[in-house]
Amino acid sequence: MCGIIGIVSKNQVVDRLIDGLERLEYRGYDSAGIATISSSEIVHSKSTGKLVSLKNKIKQNPIDGHVGIGHTRWATHGEPIEVNAHPHVTKNVAVVHNGIIENFAEFKNGLLEKGIIFNSQTDTEVIARLVEEKISMEKCGPLEAVRLTIEKLRGSFALCFIFKGLENLIVVTRRGSPLALGFGDGENFVSSDALSLSIFSRKVCYLEEGDLATLTSDEVKIYDSFGNSVFRDTQILFTDPINLSKGQYKHFMEKEIFEQPEVISQVLGYYLNAFEGTLSLPSLPQSTEIQRIILIGCGTAFYSCLAAKYWFESLSGITTHAELASEFRYRSPVVRKDDLLIFVSQSGETADTIGALRFAKKYTKNILAVVNVEQSSIARESNWVFPTKAGPEIGVASTKAFICQLIVLKILNIKFASDLSKISVKNRSNLLNGLLELPRLYAEILSQNENIKKLCKKFIGSNSVLYLGRDVLYPIALEGALKLKEISYLHAEGYASGELKHGPIALIDESMPLVALNPWSKVFEKTLSNLEEVKARRGKIILFTDKKGKELSKDLTKSIFQLPSCSELLTPILYSLPLQLIAYYTALDKGTDVDQPRNLAKSVTVE
Ligand code: M6R
Secondary structure, three states, X not given: OOEEEEEEEOOOOHHHHXXXXXXXXXXXXXXXXXEEEEOOEEEEEEEEOOXXXXXXHHHHOXXXXXXXXXXXXXXOOOOOOHHHOOOEEOOOEEEEEEEEEOOHXXXXXXXXXXXXXXXXXXXXXXXXXXXHHHHHOOOOOHHHHHHHHHHHOOEEEEEEEEEOOEEEEEEEEEEEOOOEEEEOOOEEEEEOOHHXXXXXXXXXXXXXXXXXXXXXXOXXXXXXXXXXXXXXXXXEOOOOHHHHOOOOOOOHHHHXXXXXXXXXXXXXXXXXXXXXXXXXOXXXXXXXXXXXXXXEEOHHHHHHHHHHHHHXXXXXXXXXXXXXXHHHHHXXXXXXXXXXXXXXXXXXXXXXXXXXXXXXXXXXXXEEEEEOOOOOHHHHHOOEEEXXXXXXXXXXXXXXXXXXXXXXXXXXXXXXXXXXXXXXXXXXXXXXXXXXXXXXXXXXXXXXXHHHHHHHHHHOOOOEEEEEEOHHHHHHHHHHHHHHHHHHOOEEEEEEHXXXXXXXXXXXXXXXXXXXXXXXXXXXXXXXXXXXXXXXXOOEEEEEEXXXXXXXXXXXXXXXXXXXXXXXXXXXXXXHHHHHHHHHHHHHHHOOOOOOOOOOOOOOOOO
């Protein structure tokens, strides 16, 4: 959730700490801070709001040092005010933290009873105070002080510490939250996100659960949770830093929407041989041995799971469930060894999804990840990995990563259906050809973005918007509503069209815009009837449909956007695009912070 970085070097580190934090700001942006050791003393600077305020503060009151740690915060304990910003500093210790300490209150009470005064409301300050106690009262060395402190902590954490008088040392540890180390020449780095290290070093390694490490400018030593010295494999990062710029676009979200034709080609190229019309897939469990599929994710990733549930049942004939990760493991679900569990995540670091994965692993080896970040915890802890190949997604609102999740799940769906002889060779080839058409269809829709922008005017003056879809477009209605809420702060709800009459229809009046997804399909007429019911109550219908659907809906509404026709099973992929554009243009109109909407963070690493 929060972003953390540390650098220890023979050179000055402050500017590079800020550069690193810029890459991490998408993880949290309600306050930021850095601490260094300068002339043996801990010095620090913190500021609320975006990183730019911290930058300005440091410009006015510069700090220096050869070792430092930095943090961008997404508030958990304590509101986003300066005293709660990280680093948390005591006499001898400064710490930055990503995660949540669940049992912090019991330690805080103990320390308060001893007369320790706290400056903040955070759980993190407790860690700093406990380590301080070990150093100043129990005379422990830095590594030992950290090791003894974390033994008592419950919850998730990635922590980086620096210490008064030690200008060539960072101590780090992790449990539940990721940490990557970067190796340089006369300098070493640590970060919650390997992507932010790519500007400093391409050689990285990932700490494992419970690891501790010490970093000096010349050396990195890693220890497991028992204190044994261990070796962790290094990898070379191939992320091109240019990918992380907005290019000609105003926002990352806009760029990520508009680059989808290329991104879709990329993912299709990875899994399909267009010339031979064949699939080329990583290994995966035998379809014939799978009794059920359980798809698990959060937020947008959950909606791709829900769309895939429709696909897996209708095309592959496999009983399929879609589950919210945050609910899954706490309701004692039944998982059998012949179930296939598919975990879907852009970041691969979502705490709820990781929790569900670890729960499921106790019952089955069939754990498959559909992830965008290929080195992420979810990928590393799964037995099969299907990367979504969307490239770095920086905008907090997921767009291209969602589309690539749908495509990868569709490909798996086709694979299972053909292995189980549920579809004919011809049908399989039609579906693969349909997928290959998507980049062109996306480009066609994007070229009409101005028309979609005009449709958003219907939202002016409304406090709420409804999204309706039926069958395989129901999950897309849910996703459309989530996108609008996230970045425009306009209330929106997605409903299955048939559900409207069971309650939500009470909301309909002349001020209620309703976005309907209804291309020609086996459920077209049913949905049309539902929309007639909306019209009868003067709801403002904005309809997305295809050519045939448009002809049959002429009397329903004047606000119709016609999408290209495609196979019914691919409509979720196509109909997601205009909803992304609607959310983006509405947010632009409202002047919200599109890439970093309030209260959100890109990667949710707390439960
Ligand atoms: O990284 P993940 O895909 O696991 O993230 C899951 C959700 O937090 C994420 O999809 C969230 O809902 C997005 N902000 C949606 O735009």
